[in-house]
Amino acid sequence: MFLLEAITAGLPVLTSAVCGYAHYVMDANCGEAIAEPFRQEALNEILLKALTQPSLRSAWAENARHYADTQDLYSLPEKAADIITGDLDG
Structure with a gap:
């Protein structure tokens, strides 16, 4: 969940594409999700x-x-707790 905290703090994020929160990084266009399989060169x-590139970071x-x-x-x-406990509206 720390990736969401980084996003809310306005920090650029680099993560692996297999991370469950990688789609937030891509949706926000606030960093990069490195494709799998992992390659150190990438x-x-x-x-x-x-x-x-300071302008990219900005x-x-x-x-x-x-x-x-x-x-x-x-x-x-x-929301996750509501799903787990079955306490959803609607």
Whole structure:
């Protein structure tokens, strides 16, 4: 869940595509999800790109803040608990 916390803090995110939260990173356009199977070269490339392109990091950070402001990321734990306990409206 720390990826959602990073997004809400406006931080760029690099993650593996198999991470359950990777789709949030891609939906928000606030970082990269590295394709599987994992290749160290792919991680190196995206990390170098992120470290050497301040405008890219700034865009990712702005996109993360915008996504956090416009999407309901804060009630996900409660929604998960409701699904588990069967306490859903409707």
